[in-house]
Amino acid sequence: MRVRNPRTGVYDYEFQECSPEKIRETARKFSANQIAWYRSGVANRIAVIQEWKRVLISMKEELTGALAADTGRTWETTAEVDWVIDSIDKWCIVAKKFYEQHSEWIPYPITTVLSPWNFPLALSMMDTLPALLSGAAVLVKPSEVTPRFVAILEQTIQRAAGLHDVLCITAGTAETGALLADKADLICFTGSVGSAKKVLHAASKKMIPVLFELGAKDPAVVLSSANLEMAASAIVKGSTTNAGQNCLSFERIYVHSLVYDALVDLLAAKANELQFVDDQMVKGEIGPIIYEKQVLTINSHLEDAFSLGATLVTGSKKCEEINGGYYCRPTVLANVTQNMLVMREETFGPIMPVIPFDQTDELIEMVNASEYALGAAVFAGSDEEALAVAQRINAGSVSINEAALSAILHYGDSVSFNWSGIGGQKIGPENFSRFVKKKNIHLSS
Amino acid sequence: MRVRNPRTGVYDYEFQECSPEKIRETARKFSANQIAWYRSGVANRIAVIQEWKRVLISMKEELTGALAADTGRTWETTAEVDWVIDSIDKWCIVAKKFYEQHSEWIPYPITTVLSPWNFPLALSMMDTLPALLSGAAVLVKPSEVTPRFVAILEQTIQRAAGLHDVLCITAGTAETGALLADKADLICFTGSVGSAKKVLHAASKKMIPVLFELGAKDPAVVLSSANLEMAASAIVKGSTTNAGQNCLSFERIYVHSLVYDALVDLLAAKANELQFVDDQMVKGEIGPIIYEKQVLTINSHLEDAFSLGATLVTGSKKCEEINGGYYCRPTVLANVTQNMLVMREETFGPIMPVIPFDQTDELIEMVNASEYALGAAVFAGSDEEALAVAQRINAGSVSINEAALSAILHYGDSVSFNWSGIGGQKIGPENFSRFVKKKNIHLSS
Numbered sequence: 001m002r003v004r005n006p007r008t009g010v011y012d013y014e015f016q017e018c019s020p021e022k023i024r025e026t027a028r029k030f031s032a033n034q035i036a037w038y039r040s041g042v043a044n045r046i047a048v049i050q051e052w053k054r055v056l057i058s059m060k061e062e063l064t065g066a067l068a069a070d071t072g073r074t075w076e077t078t079a080e081v082d083w084v085i086d087s088i089d090k091w092c093i094v095a096k097k098f099y100e101q102h103s104e105w106i107p108y109p110i111t112t113v114l115s116p117w118n119f120p121l122a123l124s125m126m127d128t129l130p131a132l133l134s135g136a137a138v139l140v141k142p143s144e145v146t147p148r149f150v151a152i153l154e155q156t157i158q159r160a161a162g163l164h165d166v167l168c169i170t171a172g173t174a175e176t177g178a179l180l181a182d183k184a185d186l187i188c189f190t191g192s193v194g195s196a197k198k199v200l201h202a203a204s205k206k207m208i209p210v211l212f213e214l215g216a217k218d219p220a221v222v223l224s225s226a227n228l229e230m231a232a233s234a235i236v237k238g239s240t241t242n243a244g245q246n247c248l249s250f251e252r253i254y255v256h257s258l259v260y261d262a263l264v265d266l267l268a269a270k271a272n273e274l275q276f277v278d279d280q281m282v283k284g285e286i287g288p289i290i291y292e293k294q295v296l297t298i299n300s301h302l303e304d305a306f307s308l309g310a311t312l313v314t315g316s317k318k319c320e321e322i323n324g325g326y327y328c329r330p331t332v333l334a335n336v337t338q339n340m341l342v343m344r345e346e347t348f349g350p351i352m353p354v355i356p357f358d359q360t361d362e363l364i365e366m367v368n369a370s371e372y373a374l375g376a377a378v379f380a381g382s383d384e385e386a387l388a389v390a391q392r393i394n395a396g397s398v399s400i401n402e403a404a405l406s407a408i409l410h411y412g413d414s415v416s417f418n419w420s421g422i423g424g425q426k427i428g429p430e431n432f433s434r435f436v437k438k439k440n441i442h443l444s445s
Numbered sequence: 446m447r448v449r450n451p452r453t454g455v456y457d458y459e460f461q462e463c464s465p466e467k468i469r470e471t472a473r474k475f476s477a478n479q480i481a482w483y484r485s486g487v488a489n490r491i492a493v494i495q496e497w498k499r500v501l502i503s504m505k506e507e508l509t510g511a512l513a514a515d516t517g518r519t520w521e522t523t524a525e526v527d528w529v530i531d532s533i534d535k536w537c538i539v540a541k542k543f544y545e546q547h548s549e550w551i552p553y554p555i556t557t558v559l560s561p562w563n564f565p566l567a568l569s570m571m572d573t574l575p576a577l578l579s580g581a582a583v584l585v586k587p588s589e590v591t592p593r594f595v596a597i598l599e600q601t602i603q604r605a606a607g608l609h610d611v612l613c614i615t616a617g618t619a620e621t622g623a624l625l626a627d628k629a630d631l632i633c634f635t636g637s638v639g640s641a642k643k644v645l646h647a648a649s650k651k652m653i654p655v656l657f658e659l660g661a662k663d664p665a666v667v668l669s670s671a672n673l674e675m676a677a678s679a680i681v682k683g684s685t686t687n688a689g690q691n692c693l694s695f696e697r698i699y700v701h702s703l704v705y706d707a708l709v710d711l712l713a714a715k716a717n718e719l720q721f722v723d724d725q726m727v728k729g730e731i732g733p734i735i736y737e738k739q740v741l742t743i744n745s746h747l748e749d750a751f752s753l754g755a756t757l758v759t760g761s762k763k764c765e766e767i768n769g770g771y772y773c774r775p776t777v778l779a780n781v782t783q784n785m786l787v788m789r790e791e792t793f794g795p796i797m798p799v800i801p802f803d804q805t806d807e808l809i810e811m812v813n814a815s816e817y818a819l820g821a822a823v824f825a826g827s828d829e830e831a832l833a834v835a836q837r838i839n840a841g842s843v844s845i846n847e848a849a850l851s852a853i854l855h856y857g858d859s860v861s862f863n864w865s866g867i868g869g870q871k872i873g874p875e876n877f878s879r880f881v882k883k884k885n886i887h888l889s890s
Contacts, residue, residue, distance in 0.1 A: 104836055193652070200652065204645040207638070207657075209867055383888055390886045391549055402889040422654055441835045443828055444847040 001173070003147060006072040006288040007281075009324030013069075015147050015171040020179055023139075026168050027110065027183035030137035033165040034109045038135030042099040045133050046092045052160035053088045060085070063152045067121055070146035072325060073277065073287035076242050084125045094429045095133035105436040107134040108209070112184035114177045114199065116191040117145035117290055118245040118348075121153070124169065127188035127211065127435075134435040137166040139180045143191075145291045147171035174198075184208060186435065190247075200422075211434055212421045215346040216247045216374035219367045221389060222263055224256040225381030230401065232266035235352065238377070238403030240274060240330045243286050244350035245294070248375050250403070251347055254363055257356040264334060264354055268314040271330035271352070276322065286350060288325035295319045295326040298349040301342040302331075305353065310342070311335045315351070338366055346372065360389060368394040374421070377403060396421075446618070448592060451517040451733040452726075454769030458514075460592050460616040465624055468584075471613050472555065472628035475582035478610040479554045483580030487544040490578050491537045497605035498533045505530070508597045512566055515591035517770060518722065518732035521687050529570045539874045540578035550881040552579040553654070557629035559622045559644065561636045562588035562735055563690040563793075566598070569614065572633035572656065572880075579880040582611040584625045588636075590736045592616035619643075629653060631880065635692075645867075656879055657866040660791040661692045661819035664812045666834060667708055669701040670826030675846065677711035680797065683822070683848030685719060685775045688731050689795035690739070693820050695848070696792055699808055702801040709779055709799055713759040716775035716797070721767065731795060733770035740764045740771040743794040746787040747776075750798065755787070756780045760796070783811055791817065805834065813839040819866070822848060841866075 003013040037045065056063065060081060068077045098105075111131040115124040120142050131138050142150055150171040157164050170176065174195065181187050181202050188211045189199050196214050203210045220235045222228070238250040255263045277284035289295050299318045306317070315331025328349045336343060336353040343353055357363040367376070376395040380386035383400060390398040448458040482490065501508065505526060513522045543550075556576040560569040565587050576583050587595055595616040602609050615621065619640065626632050626647050633656045634644050641659050648655045665680045667673070683695040700708045722729035734740050744763045751762070760776025773794045781788060781798040788798055802808040812821070821840040825831035828845060835843040 106839070197649065197652065200649040201646070204642065204649040207642065207645065207867065212652075387886065394551070395884065396882070397885045397887065400886065400888045402887070422652065437841070439841060439843065441832065441843045441845065442847070443845045 001144060001171075003144070004292060005069065005324075006290045007323070007325040009321075009326075013148055015150070017172045018170045018176055023170075023176070023179045023183070027139070027180075030110055030139070030166060030168070034107075034135070034137035037137060037166045038107060038109075042095050042133065042135075045135065046096060048160060048162045049088060049092060049129070049133060052156060052163055053085060055156045055159045056085055056088075059152060059156055063121070063149060063156070066148040066152045067146075068281065070117075070120055070148045071287065071290050072281075073242065074281045076287070080119055080122050084122055087125065088129060091129040091133055091432075094432050095130070097429070098134075098432050102433075102436070102438070104439045104441055105433070106439060107131070107136040107436050108184075108186035109136060110184050111136040111138045111186045111188060111435065112180045113138060113140040114181070114187070114189045114191065115140065115142045117143035118242065118247075120146040121149055123190045124153075127190075128167070130432050131186075131188070131435045132167060134432065136186070136435060138168075139183060140167070140169040141172050141177050141180050142169070144171065144173045178202065182206075186211070188212075190214075210422060213247065213374075214421045215372050216249070217251045217344070217346055217370045217372040218248060218375045218377070218395070219252040219254055219370070219393070220250040221363065221367065221376070221378045221393075222253070222255040222259065223378070223380040223385060223389065224258040225385060226259070226379035226401075227381070228259055228263050228266055231379035232263060232270055234377070234379070234401070234403045236267060236270040236274075236330065239352045240271070240286065240350035243289060243328060245290060245348050248403075249348070249350075250377065251351065251353075252343055252367075252370075253352050253354040254357050254366060255354055257358050260354070260356040264313055264332060267332045267352055267354070271314050271332055271350075274330050276327050276329075279323070286327060286330065288327055289319060289349065292326070294348050297345075298328055298347055298351070301340075301345065301347045301349075301351070304341040305333055305336065308337065308340050309335050310337075310340060310353065313354075319349075338369060344370070360392075363389070364392045368392075375399070377401075446589060446616075448589070449737060450514065450769075451735045452768070452770040454766075458593055460595070462617045463615045463621055468615075468621070468624045468628065472584070472625075475555055475584070475611060475613070479552075479580070479582035482582060482611045483552060483554075487540050487578065487580075490580065491541060493605060493607045494533060494537060494574070494577060497601060497608055498530060500601045500604045501530055501533075504597060504601050508566070508594060508601070511593040511597045512591075513726065515562075515565055515593045516732065516735050517726075518687065519726045521732070525564055525567050529567055532570065533574060536574040536578055536877075539877050540575070542874070543579075543877050547878075547881070547883070549884045549886055550878070551884060552576070552581040552881050553629075553631035554581060555629050556581040556583045556631045556633060556880065557625045558583060558585040559626070559632070559634045559636065560585065560587045562590035563687065563692075565591040566594055568635045569598075572635075573612070575877050576631075576633070576880045577612060579877065581631070581880060583613075584628065585612070585614040586617050586622050586625055587614070589616065589618045623647065627651075631656070633657075635659075655867060658692065658819075659866045660817050661694070662696045662789070662791055662815045662817040663693060663820045663822070663840070664697040664699055664815070664838070665695040666808065666812065666821070666823045666838075667698070667700040667704065668823070668825040668830060668834065669703040670830055671704070671824035671846075672826070673704055673708050673711055676824035677708060677715055679822070679824070679846070679848045681712060681715040681719075681775065684797045685716070685731065685795035688734060688773060690735060690793050693848075694793070694795075695822065696796065696798075697788055697812075697815075698797050698799040699802055699811060700799055702803050705799070705801040709758055709777060712777045712797055712799070716759050716777055716795075719775050721772050721774075724768070731772060731775065733772055734764060734794065737771070739793050742790075743773055743792055743796070746785075746790065746792045746794075746796070749786040750778055750781065753782065753785050754780050755782075755785060755798065764794075783814065789815070805837075808834070809837045813837075820844070822846075 002011040275284040313332040316329040333353040377399040378386040386400040447456040720729040758777040761774040778798040822844040823831040831845040
């Protein structure tokens with residue numbers, strides 16, 4: 001299968017999809033290997049994973065290079081690789097503590113991880129690491145849109161003794177994903193609602209549990225008492241990081257009407273400071289839109305907004321083609337209404353549509369009208385004021401005076417609501433237990 | 446709809462299925478009422494539920510009478526009603542503590558509870574009570590096989606001020622169940638794997654979570670060191686209570702070959718002490734098989750076993766018709782093999798098929814071969830010996846030297862495995878959180 005480069009538009013990479021026979025054989029081997037892997041104990045599993053960490057560090061340059069080609073971005077890629085490597089120690093500590101307390105809880109034997117293209121490595125490893133440490137064998141299929149890092153990652157697996165007996169990462173399309181899901185005792189899926197429904201239907205026939213993290217339309221709420229300078233910085237950062245290609249991006253901005261004009265001006269000024277990543281991938285903050293089809297979504301949301309009366313304060317009227325890649329400027333929209341696509345569906349671009357409000361009840365109704373409910377943020381002059389609003393927001397994680405990303409990356413216990421997902425969130429010690437079947441041995445006495 | 450009496454075979458009760466319009470209207474009202482119910486706070490909800498408890502106690506006689514007619518049993522019915530009434534205080538304490546710790550976690554607005562005929566009241570209330578206390582509105586549909594208690598329970602709801610705004614119990618078939626499931630944000634289902642798959646398919650389209658407790662084929666394991674007298678008593682009790690119509694019945698007995706003959710003799714002797722419930726429902730332990738179709742299942746399992754070489758040590762060759770009701774004697778089978786239906790599928794009758802084993806590995810393979818994995822028990826001379834086996838058994842709850850029922854009723858944290866269910870177990874403080882969406886508010890600092 002030929003793969004497009006997001007920066008050049010050129011199909012400059014190719015991979016061979018795994019055959020159904022190979023998948024069947026791997027699953028059969030993993031079913032047998034998993035028993036020994038689990039019975040070898042958590043200390044042994046930690047040792048193998050730590051060896052993998054050393055290999056990952058030794059091949060960090062190759063991995064980062066492939067991932068940068070996949071996504072067309074530089075600093076986000078460095079951060080992603082570092083984040084994943086750092087997370088290994090964290091999960092090892094969690095796993096050790098967990099099995100000290102719950103020695104009798106047992107893993108779902110085979111976990112299948114299906115991951116998306118926006119953070120190809122991080123979202124592959126977020127479920128894989130705890131699943132492996134729980135004692136599961138893991139089949140991973142990242143998105144076919146960003147498969148360049150897969151071959152390198154598979155090399156690191158081959159080089160960490162014992163790991164390839166229970167971990168396989170393979171490039172492939174939804175077809176391969178369906179075959180891998182069919183072999184699973186637990187499915188972890190991160191991606192779109194549409195694909196999720198297909199996966200869920202397959203899982204419902206086998207009656208196996210799923211852990212889904214799906215779409216989002218996170219709101220940022222700015223009360224009149226907020227420090228506007230700080231709020232605007234956090235919102236622009238939260239909306240434009242990775243060109244908005246995050247499940248946790250702010251995609252709806254609600255501002256008290258008293259400070260609406262001032263905030264819109266600040267957002268526009270801060271948005272204008274950001275530049276497209278340059279030819280050499282050295283300067284600039286805003287990389288290309290990775291997936292070509294996403295460009296169509298962004299454009300259709302913008303077109304719909306303008307046709308319904310929205311005005312462009314600053315940014316792109318539509319995605320701009322530069323040297324074959326598609327880019328979208330940090331964009332601030334005014335005269336926005338709730339019925340516009342850009343307020344209802346996931347855009348996945350650096351777009352900030354801003355709506356004023358007067359009353360809290362009216363605000364809450366608008367905020368909670370979304371089909372999605374992953375994260376949110378409230379900016380206010382005092383924690384008390386912010387909390388009063390945060391408590392009424394329908395979302396798994398609500399940040400106060402910070403971008404929502406922080407709340408999620410902070411180790412807290414939460415679940416996604418509505419169409420944002422099923423099952424607990426991916427990070428944090430409490431969530432290790434998502435990968436095991438809880439078992440209770442009761443001694444009579 | 447006309448309903449059969451399990452003791453007489455006479456269709457002596459009738460109910461009117463709820464209309465789709467009525468269901469739609471109730472769901473619409475509940476959606477609005479639930480917001481006030483949740484916002485009124487846990488102390489208020491506890492007060493309403495405690496008022497309900499007083500009404501339930503005042504109508505205990507009517508409720509017990511209807512339930513006894515539904516199920517054809519006496520002492521189990523008294524125990525069931527008492528257990529439910531006692532559970533109210535327990536859940537109120539759990540709910541209060543929970544909301545002191547997790548004030549920001551919010552309920553799935555509408556919970557639909559679909560419950561089976563074997564413990565019509567207990568299995569309706571087990572999910573309803575924590576859901577209500579979490580702040581949800583609850584739609585309950587018990588099985589159409591045992592609907593007599595529904596009208597009485599609905600009267601108690603009408604009499605507890607405020608409760609009928611957020612709780613509705615209605616008699617109905619799977620059709621009504623599907624309509625109620627369609628209105629749900631969370632579905633709790635207890636019943637067969639076949640029906641569960643349909644519910645799961647519906648839930649997967651809406652992408653809402655489910656809590657399922659389904660079939661089981663619980664094994665009892667007797668090691669050579671066990672106190673055989675005690676083991677036999679626990680096994681007969683665990684297999685024959687409620688004529689085996691429990692998800693937690695022992696339906697497979699594995700005995701070390703050194704003590705096989707002795708245990709089979711003890712099982713037969715203890716089984717023979719039990720009598721059918723008499724005409725007046727005053728004497729006897731073994732009530733009728735409640736659901737006519739279950740009689741066919743039990744008979745087909747017995748017929749299959751005998752045709753494959755099993756021998757009847759004591760009990761019924763097939764269910765016996767007495768005055769229009771169907772009864773099955775506590776039955777011990779020898780010369781049993783793993784491939785018989787009675788060892789593979791849920792029988793739901795007081796049948797004890799016994800298989801000898803020599804090696805632990807062989808035992809574990811047989812025990813874990815089941816599609817089901819709810820409970821299990823191990824009987825041994827020492828806890829150490831028992832634990833070594835229990836740790837290798839694939840089941841949510843494993844009892845040592847006791848019937849599995851105890852392990853489940855004991856407040857422990859576990860989940861059902863395989864086809865025995867999805868989601869955590871129904872009882873215990875940890876499991877209150879199954880009814881809420883966990884939300885994390887993150888203050889920057």
